[in-house]
Amino acid sequence: MYVAIAGASGYTGAELLRILSRYKDIEINQITSRQYTGKTLKDVFPVFTKSKYENLTFKENLDLSISDIYFLCLPHEASLELVKQLYDNGKIIIDLSAAYRIKKSEVYKEYYGFEHNYPHLLEEAVYGLPEIYRDKIKTAKIVANPGCYPTATLLGLYPLIKNNLLNQNNSVIVNALSGISGAGRHLKEDFMYPESYSNVYAYNITKHRHTPEMEDVIENVSKKKISIRFTPHIIPISRGMLSTINVFIEISKKDLKELYYDTYKNEYFIRLQDRPSRVKEVIGTNFCDIYVDYDEKNKIAVITSAIDNLSKGASSQAVQNLNIILNKPENYCLENLPLFP
Amino acid sequence: MYVAIAGASGYTGAELLRILSRYKDIEINQITSRQYTGKTLKDVFPVFTKSKYENLTFKENLDLSISDIYFLCLPHEASLELVKQLYDNGKIIIDLSAAYRIKKSEVYKEYYGFEHNYPHLLEEAVYGLPEIYRDKIKTAKIVANPGCYPTATLLGLYPLIKNNLLNQNNSVIVNALSGISGAGRHLKEDFMYPESYSNVYAYNITKHRHTPEMEDVIENVSKKKISIRFTPHIIPISRGMLSTINVFIEISKKDLKELYYDTYKNEYFIRLQDRPSRVKEVIGTNFCDIYVDYDEKNKIAVITSAIDNLSKGASSQAVQNLNIILNKPENYCLENLPLFP
Amino acid sequence: MYVAIAGASGYTGAELLRILSRYKDIEINQITSRQYTGKTLKDVFPVFTKSKYENLTFKENLDLSISDIYFLCLPHEASLELVKQLYDNGKIIIDLSAAYRIKKSEVYKEYYGFEHNYPHLLEEAVYGLPEIYRDKIKTAKIVANPGCYPTATLLGLYPLIKNNLLNQNNSVIVNALSGISGAGRHLKEDFMYPESYSNVYAYNITKHRHTPEMEDVIENVSKKKISIRFTPHIIPISRGMLSTINVFIEISKKDLKELYYDTYKNEYFIRLQDRPSRVKEVIGTNFCDIYVDYDEKNKIAVITSAIDNLSKGASSQAVQNLNIILNKPENYCLENLPLFP
Amino acid sequence: MYVAIAGASGYTGAELLRILSRYKDIEINQITSRQYTGKTLKDVFPVFTKSKYENLTFKENLDLSISDIYFLCLPHEASLELVKQLYDNGKIIIDLSAAYRIKKSEVYKEYYGFEHNYPHLLEEAVYGLPEIYRDKIKTAKIVANPGCYPTATLLGLYPLIKNNLLNQNNSVIVNALSGISGAGRHLKEDFMYPESYSNVYAYNITKHRHTPEMEDVIENVSKKKISIRFTPHIIPISRGMLSTINVFIEISKKDLKELYYDTYKNEYFIRLQDRPSRVKEVIGTNFCDIYVDYDEKNKIAVITSAIDNLSKGASSQAVQNLNIILNKPENYCLENLPLFP
Structure with missing residues (x-):
């Protein structure tokens, strides 16, 4: 299983990389970042030194074909289009933006300032809150990962x-x-x-x-x-x-x-x-x-x-969705306890 | 004007001392603390070094006669009795506890766990929120300084x-x-x-x-x-x-x-x-x-x-009440701006 | 393998429990705490809810026989005696106090205020800094886990x-x-x-x-x-x-x-x-x-x-030492990356 | 006495404004900020609401003639030239940049990356650390306010x-x-x-x-x-x-x-x-x-x-220097105690 993370130099992207660094049976084969194109993960975030993907290099553009599962950590409008294209390519998408979260397309105009041109995909997308929509997530092609x-x-x-x-x-x-x-x-x-x-x-x-x-x-x-x-x-x-x-x-x-x-x-x-x-x-x-x-x-x-707004409110919930899709135990790679104190 | 601060080693007491250190026309002539009896203000709080009252010594017991105005920063039950005694001595009291804030004496039993034996003094006490009760505060003998x-x-x-x-x-x-x-x-x-x-x-x-x-x-x-x-x-x-x-x-x-x-x-x-x-x-x-x-x-x-819970929510509001009682400009000694950043 | 943690309600004890909650092949069979005797781990630290040992109950006294490996998170003087007894019982001890860290017994009098009566055990103890003493740790009976x-x-x-x-x-x-x-x-x-x-x-x-x-x-x-x-x-x-x-x-x-x-x-x-x-x-x-x-x-x-003073400076280093003793990969259970941000 | 603050929207500028808001006998008659030109102090920093200068408007350019004393909170190179011009205009300058702090002009090339063209003014400038250079500050035209x-x-x-x-x-x-x-x-x-x-x-x-x-x-x-x-x-x-x-x-x-x-x-x-x-x-x-x-x-x-790096390390020290120059008590407007806690 090949995995892509688009927009991997933001906070939710880095949090995904942190968690997926210990995830077996998948291989992250592309990460993108406009700001850090050409740099390795370790260069940008020295915190990843000695981790599995330390030498992975940020690309400018996402290749829509070489991965199986795409995590999108992008601005809403960028996701809007990309999800469409990836869906057409038959990929599984876990989108951390809001672009596919709301069934009523008219909301996007009022709250996000853009026209949502893919209302049929809004129907197709599953809201990725497993405690409510677990069954639908199992077979989803587009998971709209919830806001925090x-x-x-x-x-x-x-x-x-x-x-x-x-x-x-x-x-x-x-x-x-x-x-x-x-x-x-x-x-x-x-x-x-x-x-x-x-x-x-x-x-x-x-x-x-x-x-x-x-x-x-x-x-x-x-x-x-x-x-x-x-x-x-x-x-x-x-x-x-x-x-x-x-x-x-x-x-x-x-x-x-x-x-x-x-x-x-x-x-x-x-x-x-x-x-x-x-x-x-x-x-x-x-x-x-x-x-x-x-x-x-x-x-x-x-x-x-x-x-945690970046974990259950974003990236670890995305991994929980991944676990459901891959038919893994739902807490796979997500069992750690918080630090105390 | 002589001023006493009872319970001066807690946070509201220290905050009063901070503000009153620059207050002209009054003299703090006693501060009490059970824990620090015999020590000077500077010993207990080195932060007061080079300030007016740095060498003032904490006493164990409050003298009910030698001051004109008494600030009480004590547990509710301690204030309950002390206010009564100071009132009988003709003193002005600004009480930072809750002992005289609520007109309905029965509330004390339910919420504070003690019987309030001085309902007539509850009537006498003025709730020290100047923006609401300014006129009454001017001539108050007991100011019940509000909670934060x-x-x-x-x-x-x-x-x-x-x-x-x-x-x-x-x-x-x-x-x-x-x-x-x-x-x-x-x-x-x-x-x-x-x-x-x-x-x-x-x-x-x-x-x-x-x-x-x-x-x-x-x-x-x-x-x-x-x-x-x-x-x-x-x-x-x-x-x-x-x-x-x-x-x-x-x-x-x-x-x-x-x-x-x-x-x-x-x-x-x-x-x-x-x-x-x-x-x-x-x-x-x-x-x-x-x-x-x-x-x-x-x-x-x-x-x-x-x-600020310790200032307008406690001690600087107590000083605002003092200003009203002493007929000073209400922002006397209270004009400073907050730190930025 | 049965493991005991003495003094498990302090910060280093809680940190050990956090890490060992995911450690396979061992079973923590006793945790002690004078303050919380009789309470479960979850009662004292709700943060452990849903973790392996959530219902483990704090005992007052350590049983010196029922575990194989003893982590001591105790005051120095308490460790001093307990290490002696556990050693005599043939147990493996990882002591997080300073009681066995320094070879020169006379230092204890000057710096810790007590006489060290077991200089022969000071010789026996291995300073648990794996990057320096890895080989000795492998067969150590007493690991003196370093200070932060x-x-x-x-x-x-x-x-x-x-x-x-x-x-x-x-x-x-x-x-x-x-x-x-x-x-x-x-x-x-x-x-x-x-x-x-x-x-x-x-x-x-x-x-x-x-x-x-x-x-x-x-x-x-x-x-x-x-x-x-x-x-x-x-x-x-x-x-x-x-x-x-x-x-x-x-x-x-x-x-x-x-x-x-x-x-x-x-x-x-x-x-x-x-x-x-x-x-x-x-x-x-x-x-x-x-x-x-x-x-x-x-x-x-x-x-x-x-x-991290509580991890490499205390408890995760103790687990690193455990890994060495148990002949596990040294980063077993210690691979996680820090949070960013 | 008219006072100017150039670069008043940075941290040291805001700190100066905070302190000088309560300073008698002077009038701040100009504040500059490239970023906030045309906005009032209160617009940019709502924290100044109800203070003396809340409605003062940020100007883009400093008028070199209308003030008597100039505080410069500018980048080093901007100060370099401005100090020269203000000095030639006979103004008193308190410069919070490093442009005139070091007597050896060659240091500027190595450490700051620019040539210092006014070595004679470096001689003229007084390093504004009053505990060392008080006497010289009294009559200084250029005070080079020290780094933190x-x-x-x-x-x-x-x-x-x-x-x-x-x-x-x-x-x-x-x-x-x-x-x-x-x-x-x-x-x-x-x-x-x-x-x-x-x-x-x-x-x-x-x-x-x-x-x-x-x-x-x-x-x-x-x-x-x-x-x-x-x-x-x-x-x-x-x-x-x-x-x-x-x-x-x-x-x-x-x-x-x-x-x-x-x-x-x-x-x-x-x-x-x-x-x-x-x-x-x-x-x-x-x-x-x-x-x-x-x-x-x-x-x-x-x-x-x-x-405090922004106070004694910058702006309140600048006011201490102002006090010396104006022959005020050195702690004028600087007597407040820190908050505790």
């Missing part, structure tokens, strides 16, 4: 969605916190170390691209339109994400906890914790740690869901 | 409260983030540097002491019982706090912004910002930076309010 | 020591920086998150226990007494260590670099880098990244050596 | 330099640690928050521009050529700097401490501490905290010197 906020939030909500417990009148209010690596490897004063140090703030309060992504999945699963009030925040850590979800719902705390237990009892990567989930305990792993509580006074379920 | 979460959240909500725009059916959902100094100087594994590093989590989700404090103030101002859904979180910074507030309300964005502008146009310490408030921009100051936005789709106002 | 500062510094100096290029007149000046986890899981105000935040300082400037440990190894290898000027510092990261070493020596830069290349060309865990070693690039791994440069003007070789 | 590493290191060495205790055979070995703001506000992947997080490393090991600056001052004061072995490091904090200095010298610890005490007993900004200086205790201030110790075994004095 949607991963944390949808997994936090899924037992309610699946059991049809969200209804149009239920308001879902999400406050989410992301480490700065979520912004990608783009140079910006705001993300310079001194300016991010000790800094915390909300952003994109009334319009964030991940809102329609979450609403789309909920509608697809439950056949209901649910509107999410979503406030993302930047916090000064490198990796890690916490989604704190408030859901108006009448239920007993006991039933609520059982619902979560039942939904997730066979899911290796979902860890239901007895105290609010802690971001540190998932960093560098594919775990999603969930805690659920119930505020009797306000009739609100409060759920916290923690992931 | 209530300061950030109430200031974020006040234009709505004051204009009677919260009603019982409006749900108010608050997600707040606190730097770790908010936990005080208590030794605990969770707050050791390595374990807090990269860690983020919610805590006390269904019961936090600051919830009744906020609800009590809202009721006192608006004569309405409003229930607040409040989720506090720990984030890995030393100082700083952000309260992100969701309020169900039908209003235009323009009217909402004007309401905030009108309410705060003469308030020096409230800075209405054009982009979501950033914690870094208030650290070490008495500013409260507020941003207000409106989510048309969900009919929810989203307000972010940032303070 | 000595690991980083000795590996940085070893090519010079081995080739007899340090002489008594050469001064060796070491400035080392350690993440705060190096102080262990001991509650202290200095190591609380708010007080360590943004803080950096030297400590134990004229007397640090790791100085005689380094000098002892150098003397054992080179038969020369070399005095090291060593200044350790605390820096505000959780894990990671950098040792910057200045050696007065006359040599060409080319020869110097070749010397390092030759010495380490077959060492998997030593990565000679082309730019000064970066702590981030070794965190969570057993790598030691070394950079060497030469200051012609001052005739000083400058070497930087980076490790 | 030289400030920390020279103040740590000055008692030895002044008393002629360094000699050519004494080796001076300096290891210094700088917060990332020292790199300025230049966009670079290395200084992005995620990549700097947990990262520590040395850089420019064999050639750093601050080495000849330090050597030049030592030669000017002591008339001796001393070669300094200098290794700078980046540590993951925003602000703060620690210089750890090893000096080969035979002296008693008592004499050494007295020497420092005597030299600095009247210096307000030098705080001799009883334990190794801590960076956190000087952040945001003009203090330089110094600790001195003596290693009897190696005959090495070890001195630690901590400053």
